Amino acid sequence: MPPRMMPRLIMVAPAPVIEKPGGLVTLDKKFVEGMRLHCEHWPGPFSCILRRGNEAMPFGADFRRADLCFDLKLIDAKAPLSAEMFANQDIVVLSGDSHLELLPPRLIQSLQAKVVYVVEYTLRTRLQTAALDRGRPALKRLYSKLWLFLQEIRRKRAFRAAAGLQANGYPADMAYGPLNENHLLYLDNRMTTELFATDEEMQRRRARLASGAPIRLIHSGRLEPMKGAQDLVPVALMLARAGMDFTLDIYGSGSLHDEIAAGIVQHGLSERVRLHAPVDFERELVPISRSQADIFLSCHRQSDPSCTYIESMGCGLPIAGYENLMWATLLKRSEAGWSAPMSDPEALAAQILALASRREEISDRAEKGLSFARQHEFEATFQSRMRQLVNTL
Template sequence: MGLIHTVEPSDTDDVADASRDETLLLVTMVRLRQGPRGLQLDDQTCAGLARWAERFKGVVFCGLLMEGDAEDDTSVTWVDVDTLPDSNRLRFLALPFAYKVGAFSRAYRATRALLAEEVGKADRLCFTIGCIFGDWGAVGGLEAIRQGRKFAVWFDRVEYDVLRNTLHTMSFKRRFKERMTLPFMKIYHHYLVRRSSLGLFQGMDTFNAFAASSSNPACVYDVHTRREDFIAAADVMLKAAQVEAGVPLKITYVGRAAAMKGPEDWLRAIHDAVQAGVDLHATWLGDGPLLPQMRSMVDQLGLAGQVELVGYVGDRETVLDRLRQSHLFLFCHKTAESPRCLIEALVSGCPIVGYGAPYPQGLVEGEGGGAFSRMDDFDGLAALIVALDRDRKRLAGLVRDAAATGRKFDEATLYRKRAGLIAAHA
């Protein structure tokens, strides 16, 4: 399969050009905040909005306004929205942050009325959906159905699967609530998919979960890598030559230290590989709630000489440079999600090695660039690291394949295709 899977023709470039005379309404779950000079968004969302502004005459972006100075435990680079390219073609609406039942109920009528007005004015509609309470994208979908409008739904991941797999990490009160709402969430999400005219599903895990309910499903990738981010051909050759020369393995992961990322499995796999004689240095870039636990585990396993827990690194070029120098991107993702870090690794010529699932396997289908163990099998993952260390020609081939695969993930091209899909079907 290619990057786009849809029941309609995938050549949408002509339609995408026509979309430049239309307006697009995006209702998302992305957080906005009030900065010193006005509204702010995270840098990755801003990069995406700049691409949408290239394809549409006007874009209305609806996000969730964070209350006060409250932030989650993920570090974010905030950008003033009025500094964005083509900011005169962008309009921002801050919707209530209302994930609790009471807050959602109180905000529902006014917010639905606001969304009804915006749905009526926009030429094209796209709603990001992910939960129940506080999910204004889903409410926008309900309003589009009421008005008889076509609309696209966007799913980053299979939220009911993610919740089900992380229930054990929650407090008793929240676990009880989520258990009660999970069956309804699945019904609700599939209902909206069935009533939509276009389903945009990030990665094959999400595509496989929802495609049967969609009249027009597409597997897409939300990326922010550009052609200038691609590892140079000379650097690919140099890295492959170093691998074949038997240099110690450089292993990297980029992401939050959270249960769904499997940090404990990651450390156990590295420990077992070291015990089997692999000369390696492994780095985890990212913060998160389990970072202190990871530090303790590094000491307990005696990995202080092999593992470096860097914490949050905000400079994107620094992250990409680390990936370009790495020989393996080791991951232990435990849920049906579609993390961008795997794409950034491939763009950097760094093979993705981890738990097998439709998303990572779909990324490397065709050109290759990955190797996988069974889900939750950190022993098997350690054995895979050992096997690649001992078969350096195979690993060098994975480096070259990863770089070739990464060249498919060009932000401008993928946004143009997605704009074409929305212009044609939503």
């Protein structure tokens, strides 16, 4: 196929970038790996627009722009998007979560290219996040709420005018899918085929649970109020007071780290609850989850599509968590765990405590979760998204 007949894709990505002399850029290594996948699966030239403004990057590396498999374009941090940026393109992929990328319907319809939005947060989740920011004065929080409602109007107009929509998670699909006939639901995660729990690992876990060994709980993620991390120690304390034989390993960092560490010591939980620094997902967290845990403890209060759900299920772990909209819907479809009322650590602890005498159920739900997660493994999910883009042409 002649080069110009090959479909051209351009994406505006939220990834950080640091521009350097001599044609060098610092990019997140995982981002570059993701871009390589786009280059492999898209049947034509691929470009990416990034916004300047970053000064540091924890997991970055230097790359020569000429060596990248995609054409990298840099714009200022707050630069508005224009029709000129998408000239001679066939597909434009934009983030529906960024107010800077919510184009007016007239502009969308005037483009030669087809616009496809990707979204994962709902208005409800945005409002929850804003409400948790107690450090801001009440008047500023009220202004933020009003601003979010105004952006939601822009968001829905853009989604209706777009040629397609990709919704990450059930809440986003339920909220925005009806706005666009060409919409795709996907469950984002990092579980490639080789990362899933093996049959042998599942059998060993089942045998261990049947033997009456302590139930091993695990939690990983950002230790922040919006993630419900403040409920981890209260749940563990209730289990300990009820006499349950268990351990809880917490992996993560965040503003609640010191509070959690102090709570573990204060309540005499040091022999049961261990607080660890964040570890590499593929090399450490996955092997630990597959061989040293039985249940993932989720105190997540928001309804965003945390990839932790599918990733934990893929490691053979059923989930005990609050019934936010994402987990409530995923639980109904996968039967991969248990739920408790939102923000109720006592109810969540009671749910886990009851499992001490229903160990076969833990193993059965683990198997169901693993089976469900395999249907949404990374490669298949990525290919379905690329297929939708091709079919949108």
